[in-house]
Structure formats: C-alpha cells, structure tokens
Amino acid sequence: MQSFHDVLEQRLPNVTLTKLLIVINVLVFAAMLLGGAWFWHSPNGIQLSWGANFGPATQDGEWWRLGSAMFLHFGAMHLALNCYALWDAGQLAERMYGHARFLGIYLISGLGGNLLSLVMQGNSAVSGGASGAIFGIYAAVLVFLWRERAAIHAREFRWLFGAGSAFAVLTVVLGFVIPGIDNAAHIGGFITGLLASIIFSQTITARIMPLKYSVGAVLTTILVSIFLFKNIPPPKYRWSDELLLRSQISAFLFQDQAINRSWLEIMHEGKQGKVSFDELAGKIDYSISEPYEESFEKLSKLPLDPDLPSAMQLENILRYAEKRKEASKALAERLREQAQP
Structure with a gap:
C-alpha cells in the first residue's frame, strides 16, 4: 500500500505557497531588523509601527492590522518556531487542498485568530505572529486526515493525526502556563481553520462534502465574526x-x-x-x-x-x-x- 505522504506528493509535487509564506515572514523580519527591531525580542512600539494587532490602534480605523499582524514576529525564536510549524503542516495542507484553497484557509484562519485575540486581549496586549494562521492549517490537516482515514494505513494515520493533535493541544496548554503566548489567536485560528476546511473541502477517496455543510460553515463563520466584532472591548483611548x-x-x-x-x-x-x-x-x-x-x-x-x-x-x-x-x-x-x- 502506497504511503499517504507519497499519494499527496504525487497529487501536488510543489508546495510553492508554503515556501513563499515562509520567505515572506523571513523577509518581513529582516526588514524590521533593518528598521531598528531587535533580534531576540522587539519592543511593542516597534511592532506597533509595523502593524501589530492592538485594540486602540486596530479599532481606530486601522482594521488592516488584523491581517498585517500575522506576518510580524517578536524575535528570531518566535519566527523560527512558526516557520518550522508552517513547513511541517503547510506542505501537507497545500497538497491536500491545492494552492488557492490552502492560501484561503491560511489567511482566513489568521484573521479569525487575530479577531479573537482582539476580543480577549483588547487594550492589554500587542500581538502578532503567524501562529493563528498556522493553527488553522493544522486544523485543516486534521479534518482532511479524519475524512480520509479509511484510505490511510492505520499506523500512518495514528502517527499523522496523533502528532498534529498533540502539537495543537500541547501548544495551547503551554499558552496557559507560559506568559506572553497569545492563546486566543491559537484557539481562534484553529476553530476558523476547522470551518474553513469545510468551506474549502477537498477529497481523495472520501465522499464530497455535502453542500449544506459548506453553506452551514460559511454562515457560522459570518455569524461568529459578527458576534466577535460586536464584543470587542471598547478602546481605552484613541x-x-x-x-x-x-x-x-x-x-x-x-x-x-x-x-x-x-x-x-x-x-x-x-x-x-x-x-x-x-x-x-x-x-x-x-x-x-x-x-x-x-x-x-x-x-x-x-x-x-x-x-x-x-x-x-x-x-x-x-x-x-x-x-x-x-x-x-x-x-x-x-x-x-x-x-x-
């Protein structure tokens, strides 16, 4: 029986967008260093000037920060960990869903994670990083694996699904233990990724996603987004x-x-x-x-x-x-x- 990884690689040999997203994150970090950012950890002021997510700034007409924040990193270690996780899950997700759908899941998950972060943290924290988008990618991979589990060797399925689940759970647990980790972005990105994987559903052997599920996921995403926007804490100042x-x-x-x-x-x-x-x-x-x-x-x-x-x-x-x-x-x-x- 051919391994599932080989099946995916034959399905899409080149993971162009995964590589491109990693390059973009690295280039943005390099540009920030040239602009005065610190290598190991940058002050909030520098992150804000580059487009980090922060209640008073985002709500003062700068809603684009929900998107720009997913390409900013607070230091070299933050960047390295996210790039590794993106490469680990991104190449699988891009081969599972195709280039365009993969990019859609990535961006929507990043936006969803940053929106929940804004609701939960509001005026109290400056946030940034690709982790919300990456968690959405992991969620999409898990959904795809679960739907294709009958076509995957049991040992390979347990390894892939178990490793992905363990990563998501362990990272969230660490987020509650280690200060400074934006768990809201992780959880928001993961949930958004689950919904996006239904909206952009792809299959190899599993049955095609019923239209009612895709429509339901779209409506749920819209309604939850409206609910979150209405519950963003008011900014303390302009x-x-x-x-x-x-x-x-x-x-x-x-x-x-x-x-x-x-x-x-x-x-x-x-x-x-x-x-x-x-x-x-x-x-x-x-x-x-x-x-x-x-x-x-x-x-x-x-x-x-x-x-x-x-x-x-x-x-x-x-x-x-x-x-x-x-x-x-x-x-x-x-x-x-x-x-x-």
Whole structure:
C-alpha cells in the first residue's frame, strides 16, 4: 500500500505557497531588523509601527492590522518556531487542498485568530505572529486526515493525526502556563481553520462534502465574526490621539534643544559685554520666552485624556514650558530694570 505522504506528493509535487509564506515572514523580519527591531525580542512600539494587532490602534480605523499582524514576529525564536510549524503542516495542507484553497484557509484562519485575540486581549496586549494562521492549517490537516482515514494505513494515520493533535493541544496548554503566548489567536485560528476546511473541502477517496455543510460553515463563520466584532472591548483611548501627542512631544523636544542653544548664545554675549541689557532682554523675549509661550499654547490644545500613554509626559512638558516661559520673562524684566538710568 502506497504511503499517504507519497499519494499527496504525487497529487501536488510543489508546495510553492508554503515556501513563499515562509520567505515572506523571513523577509518581513529582516526588514524590521533593518528598521531598528531587535533580534531576540522587539519592543511593542516597534511592532506597533509595523502593524501589530492592538485594540486602540486596530479599532481606530486601522482594521488592516488584523491581517498585517500575522506576518510580524517578536524575535528570531518566535519566527523560527512558526516557520518550522508552517513547513511541517503547510506542505501537507497545500497538497491536500491545492494552492488557492490552502492560501484561503491560511489567511482566513489568521484573521479569525487575530479577531479573537482582539476580543480577549483588547487594550492589554500587542500581538502578532503567524501562529493563528498556522493553527488553522493544522486544523485543516486534521479534518482532511479524519475524512480520509479509511484510505490511510492505520499506523500512518495514528502517527499523522496523533502528532498534529498533540502539537495543537500541547501548544495551547503551554499558552496557559507560559506568559506572553497569545492563546486566543491559537484557539481562534484553529476553530476558523476547522470551518474553513469545510468551506474549502477537498477529497481523495472520501465522499464530497455535502453542500449544506459548506453553506452551514460559511454562515457560522459570518455569524461568529459578527458576534466577535460586536464584543470587542471598547478602546481605552484613541490611537490617533496618542500618535498626535507623540509627534508633538517629539517636535517640542527638538525645539527645546534649539531654544537651549539660543540661551547659551545669549548668555555668552552677555558675558562678553558687547550688548546692552535692553538688547539682551529683547533677545530673551524673542528666542526664549515667545517660543516657550507658543509651544505651551499649542501643546495645551492637544487631547488631555488621562488614559493616553503619553498624557503624563505631556503634563510634565506643559509644566516645564510654562516654568521656562515665566522664568525667562522675569529675567528679561530684571534686565530692563537694570538698563533704566
């Protein structure tokens, strides 16, 4: 009896998409490294800038993060484990379902996993990785093996089905034990993969999937997706507001450096005694007090939602800018008083 693996290889000799997906994940990781990511583990800020899944960001009109997050990895080990799992199950699934159906299962499972992750984690975690999509692939492989079990040698079936089931169960168990593992994405991806394997059903010897089952799987997927979307926890803050604060704070810090350079130049001129007190006062007004006053007024108009991560830094900068403004104005006034006869 020909082995099931040989049957699949004859059915589809080249697993082009499995290889392509692995290459894409590796290339994205390499691009992230060039963009400042860390090799072993990248900070959440870098992941967010590349499209990781995060409640406030995703719900602030950036729903594309549900898709982009499945191509991001937080470090080399995370990438290596996912690529190994993708190669292990991907070549089987691609040969079982064909190129297009395999890709459909992969992408839909990744989206489903990231959606459940968003519901379960919401504002509390930044997530990314191909594991949700990979769990969907494992689910699809298990469904195919079960339906074709009569045509597979018993020992080979036990090995393939047992190994796939053990991987899924063990990984989920580890997810409850080891912190930082996105179990919601794993479980969501697996369940979505089960449904997608019915929708994109393929067969070798088993009977064709009845249409009512495929339609039922489509309707279930749609209804569950609607239910999950309606139960996503509301974001604690608007991501666009946070990005605005960060950009304006960064701009102020850059301007503050320029103001401090101007201050050193004014102090140097004062020590040389080449300018009058009135002129020094005017320079302080123009180069120190007015920029701080303008910055204070501009920063005061920014959103002051206390839930924004940068809210505390903004408050500190506002106090700093006001203090520097008042101190420079007082100094200019004293200089003018000294200039009077």
